[in-house]
Amino acid sequence: MKSRTKYGSQETGASSHEPGEMMRVAGGGPIDKSKIQRILVRGTNWIGDVVMSLPALEAVRANFPGRTIAVLAKPWVAALYENHPGVDEVISYPTGQGYPGDLLKLIRTARLLRTKKFDLAILFQNAFEAALLAFFAGVQNRVGYNTDARGFLLSHSVHRDREVLKLHQVEYYLSILRSMGWEAPTKDPVVFVNQRDEEAIGRLLATYGVADEDSLLGLSPGATYGPAKRWPAERFAVIANRAVERWGSKVVLMGSEAEKEICRALGQKLIQPCLDFSGRTTLEQAIALIKRCRIFLCNDSGLMHVAAALRVPTLAIFGSTDATATGPRGKHAGIVREAVECSPCLEPECRYGHFRCMLSIDPERVWHELEALRQASEERS
Secondary structure (H helix, E strand, O other), X not given: OOOXXXXXXXXXXXXXXXXXXXXXXXXXXXXXXXXXXXXXXXXXXXXXXXXXXXXXXXXXXXXXXXXXXXXXXXXXXXXXXXXXXXXXXXXEOOOOOOOOHHHHHHHHHHHHHHHHOOXXXXXXXXXXXXXHHHHHOOOOEEEEEOOOOOHHHOOEEEOOOOOHXXXXXXXXXXXXXXXXXXXXXXXXXXXXXXXXXXXXXXXXXXXXOOOOOOOEEEEEOOOOOXXXXXXXXXXXXXXXXXHHHHHOOEEEEOOOHHHHHHHHHHHOOOOOOOEEOOOOOOHHHHHHHHHOOOEEEEEOOHHHHHHHHOOOOEEEEEOOOOHHHHOOOOOOEEEEEOOOOOOOOOOOOOOOOOOHHHHOOXXXXXXXXXXXXXXXXXXXX
């Protein structure tokens, strides 16, 4: 039986083959697509969330072919949109200055958006501010989840239910469109790299003696949101040393400025010098560098999603977080986790102090999974 969503007195059937139920939409009736020429998408703020929302962005393009699509995004994730073929314009929205700087930025951005005369705003970001901006910008059709007490600011307020929270985040964003009665098929995310960045990374690696044919093992031992998401650096080192000995790999360490110390500690335990790029790359460079890797080992992080979306064989180690909701997507990606009774707890720190979910995962198990992933990738090639 098809679930249904109500627009006033009208109903629209959902695609029964897609995951999840269509949710109730409060506000205006069905949107006349023929009257939509300019679309504003409010992107999410974090790398992993952006990657997981890309299939929904592609669905917007498919539902509105030939229309102008602009994405409003934070500067630190803009690169993921700038190279995407579904995006015509990226509008930077830097904040973080505190009051009154952020308020002034909101007002100025709303004025800018108003001049662009958008007909439709689709809000992938859940915050109140996103709806407020679209409202002040004078966008007639404003679609998004009714989170953060912002439903009254939306022309089409999608009532988020408990069932959608059980789905993977890719489906979570797609469900906004499905609830509007628009086609939004399940797809794995795809990240795009421009040729300029690829060539620049090739030249950079060449200065370190890395040839095109060299096999790179990418390691990302950090993760935001606390140590409960991090497999110990010394265990990453065990894997790296084995890859050097058995595969002849060259090791590349990646991470943010905040993860430099973790990468430094890992590098000190390697049997041969590595290339430590932690805190030294832009997002554009990091994406191009990951694409150059033969295989990628990481924790649950934004770079994990980037690697999987680049179709780089990616193995992710999960502890406190829920792989069902935020695991890497695609046949090139795998996960390792230990099913302890308290996991996933979604806590930044282990409440028991011993990180059992992570420490129960030994390097031998990870190596076995990594070899299997590498072998499957070679067979596909």
